[in-house]
Amino acid sequence: MSSHITNGSKAPLVPTNNVTTLAGVTVRTRIDPALTVEDVVKQLVIQLGVRLEPDETPLHYALRDDTDELVTNENLRRKIKNKVNLKLVNAPAKEAREIAEKLRRRQDKNMRLILYSLQKYIREEQFANEFLKYGGLAELVAAIDEATGNTLAYALTAMQNLMELQYGWSTLDSAFILRVVQILSSPQSPINVCRPATAILKKLVEADPMSAASPAIPSSSRGPPIPPPGSVYRYGFGVVFEQMRKERGFLETVVNRLGSAEMVMAQYSMMLINALLTHVSDERWDEFIGELERLNVRKAVVRLMNIPDIEDVTSGILDFQANIVRVTHRKKTTAVDPGADASHALALKIIWEKSRMDEEVDEQGHILKWRKLGFENENMSYEFRDVGVLGLECLRRFVETATDFAVLVLEQSSRPFEKRCPIGRASNEVVELLSEHWAIFAPGYSTSTTFQPFFLDFQKVHSLATHFFIRMWGESGAVLADFPRISALVRSQIKVALRIENVRPWRDVEADFNCEYQLVRDRQMQELEREDDLLSKVPVRNLRAKLYKESYEFVRQQRIQCLLQGAWFVIGVSPGSPQRDPTRRPHRPWRFMRLDNGLKYLHYVDSAVKFPVRNGLEDLPDRIDVSMISEIGKNTCAPPPNVLRDSADVPGSAPSLSPLSFSLLSAHEGSLADLIAPDTSRWADWTDGLNMLRRDGGHVTSSETADFVQALTEIGLKIKLLDLSGEMVEIPNNLVAGPPPMNTDYFFSDLSG
Incomplete structure (x- = not known):
């Protein structure tokens, strides 16, 4: 017919x-x-003579x-x-009403098939609107509460797909969140259940009022803004964490799944941990970070790094590293206050007790305690002003892991005052040097493109480097005036010991920190011939940190601007995808893609040939929702046959993956696009631009972008220093503030004239 x-x-x-x-x-x-x-x-x-019911139309x-x-x-x-x-x-509207009605009759023996259809159709806005209008959300929540096995997996996937909409699920309550938490808490939950459950929690964590695209209602208090009526941005970390706390084993189960033999399970667990780290609230920060540290999440991620063929979780690991940079920076900038924080007082108490020293009173009647451990005064808040809680935690770890710490302190105290190594100052200086090495300059900025297992074990490296500092002090016969010289020596050795850490074994790091003084000094002298000692001074370090932030943000805006301009790509062929004819050129191998001004959609058009694309979006009929992109995969696809001139694949053989290829991966739909960039620069622009655009992103993909940020930082630093070095201005290592005014009878002089 x-x-x-x-x-x-x-x-x-x-x-x-x-x-x-x-x-x-x-x-x-x-x-x-x-x-x-x-x-x-x-x-x-x-x-076709379709018979219509009395109330039906072709619509x-x-x-x-x-x-x-x-x-x-x-x-x-x-x-x-x-x-x-x-x-x-x-039609979607009719189908939505029928499925909602069937869900209302939950005794239907075909419930699994109903939910299977629902998970497919609910992504369509027409269907979803009618489904919500007909009360389908409450029925879906009830199904999730009662279902098990594959039926539960279909129901959770349907909810996950519904939550891709920016509306319609603002009525999800704490009981529903607790149910999802309980599902994930069970070690027996299969992958097809854990996957959508994890994605649902991740979406709820990200749906906090601060992330709303439209302005929220200002709060009358100093708390977060209040979302407008009907907004889904009313959840966030605090709401989800409140339910997580009711299941004591929840976080432990999620962390344990990082070691699962099922890489999909590890991938989704990593995604949830990253979302929680990105959106953790100030009120629960100490509790949540403390729990993660207790569960050794960093160690679990390092183990994951050592597993071969982990391309699926590479992006998640880099995201995790970027989050730990933020955590480390926050600790470094959190003041030590033993009078107000019991944990700070406890840490200081442990450090002092491990030293086995006794308090004394000097000739002026002042208590002599912390100065015996190498600090400059007895005010611990002041001593840790530059390294914060990070410095306190590192010193505590150093003290607890050094079996001879009391002997070490006793040995230093037996020496003449000028020749004693100031252990407390040395520990804090090593924290500063490691922070500089790993660019712990500001929250939200990370340009590492490779795994950093040593960074994730910051305190262990700190202990090793602090022991090295003390040993170099003794072997060189240093006095207190030589502190900057020993610091520069340790700084130089840190660069050597921690180089290419993604491939170096830990034993090599230990060996580098066990070198003899003369070997280290000879190598450092060779470095100093090529490097200005000015760069190691503290004020210059701070200036570099400021310029690093500015350079990163500049590059980020440049990369996003490239997305807004758009570019042509070759549509790649994923490994294992069927090919009708391996030698035949595809009908439409080219794709032009452009980001809209709202930064929400990637609009594109597929074409047989490249053509001039007008400004705007009129020539780009199709689009990809940016919020659907959970990861940017690298080296994921091969060029189609007979499209690229430099394709060197042997006829009849499997095409090789292109180093310029990348894929836009969704958490539940697989690859949204497989593309091949025309050159390295375009590849770096788009992979890094898309990563920087992601709400849960933050890491850099390409070495080109990382080198660009570093180069801008160094150029800016040298330009700033030209004004000083050209005038032969001496830059001190620190500035000593004078005494405060005795009264308020003073004014600031106007020097503008």
């Missing part, structure tokens, strides 16, 4: 599309691409393809041109 559907102005042509009716009858028909989907459906209903029906994708005005022409098989089915 065949028919034709035209606008009446043209003669009928040969049928090119197969259309299957509700009764299972397949007809071949020619569809005029100039028509709207509504007109096509009307003519099909009439020509109650729609078209789908073999993959159940809804045919819309935007994709109708493409499906006609590609001769896609079509199906005449219930």
Whole structure:
């Protein structure tokens, strides 16, 4: 059977599309691409003699393809041109009402099939709107509360897909969140259940009022803004964490899954941990970070780094490193206050007790305690002013792991005052040197493109480097005035010991920190011939940190600007994807992609040839939701045959992966796009730009971008220093503030004249 559907102005042509009716009858028909989907459906209903119920019209029906994708005005022409098989089915609104009604009758024996259909259709806005309007959300929540096995997996996936909308799920309550937490807390939960459950919690964590795209209602207090009525941005870390605390084993189970043999389980667990780290609230920061540290999450991630073939979790590991940079920076900038914080007082108490020293009173009647451990005065808040809680934690770890700490302190105290190594100052200086090495300059900025297992074990490296500092002090016969010289020596050795840490074993690091003084000094002298000692001074370090932040933000804006301008890519071929003819050029191998000004969608068009694309989005009919992108995969696809001139694949063999390829990966839909950039610069622009655009991102993908940030920082630093070095201005290591005024009878002089 065949028919034709035209606008009446043209003669009928040969049928090119197969259309299957509700009764299972397949007809071949020619569809005029100039028509709207509504007109096509009307003519099909009439020509095929579809029996309508008394309250039905042709608008109650729609078209789908073999993959159940809804045919819309935007994709109708493409499906006609590609001769896609079509199906005449219930319209999304009608289908939504029927599924919601079936869910209401939860005793239906076909519940699993109903939820299976729901998870597919609920991504469509027409379907979702009607489903929500008909009370479907409450029925879906009830199904999640009661279902098990595959039925539960389908229900959770349906909820996950619904939550891709920016509306409609603001009524999810704490009982629902607790149910999802309980599902994930069970070690027996299978992957197909854990995957959507993890994605749901991640979405709830990210849906905090501070992340709302539209302005929220200002709060009358100093708390977070209040979301407007109906907004889904009313959850966030605090709401989710409150339910997490009710399941004591929840976080431990999630961390343990990082070591799962199922890489998908590890990948999703990493995604959730990163979301929690990114959005942790100030009120719960200490509690949550403390719990993660107790569970040794860093050690679990380091173990994950050593597993071969972990491309699926590489992006998550780099995100985790970027989050730990933020955690480390916050600790470093959190003041030590033993009078107000019991944990700070406890740490100081442990340090002092481990020293086995006794308090004394000097000639002026002042208590002599912390100065015996190498600090400059007895005010611990002041002593840790530059390294904060990070410095306190590192010193405590050093003291607790050094079996001979009391002997070490006693040995130093037995020496003349000028020759004693100030252990407390040395520990804090090593914290500063390691922070400089790993660029712990500001929250949200990380340009590491490789794994950093030693950074994730910051305190262990600190202990090793502090022992090295003390040993170099003794072997060189240093006095207190030599502190900057020993610091420069340790700084130089840190660079050597921690180089290319993604491939170096720990034993090599230990060996480098066990070198003899003369060998270290000789190598340092060679370095000093090439490097100005000025760069090691504390004020210059602080200046570098400020310039680093500015350089990173500049590069970030530049990368996003490239996305807004758009670019042409080759559509890649994923490994294992079927090819009709391995030697035949694909019909439309080119794709132009551009980010919209709202930074929400990547609009694109596929074409047989590259053509001049106008400004705006008129030439780009299709789009990808940026919020759907959970990861940017690298080296993921190969060029199609006969498209790129430099493709050197042997005919008949499997195509090799392109180093310029990347994929936009979704947490639950797989790859949204497989693309190959025209050159290294374009590849770096887009992979890093997309990573910097992601709400849960923060790491850099390419060495080109990382080197760019570093180069801008160093150039800016040298330009700033030219004004000082050219005038031979001496830069002190620190500035000593004078005494405060005795009274308020003073004013600031106007020096503008």
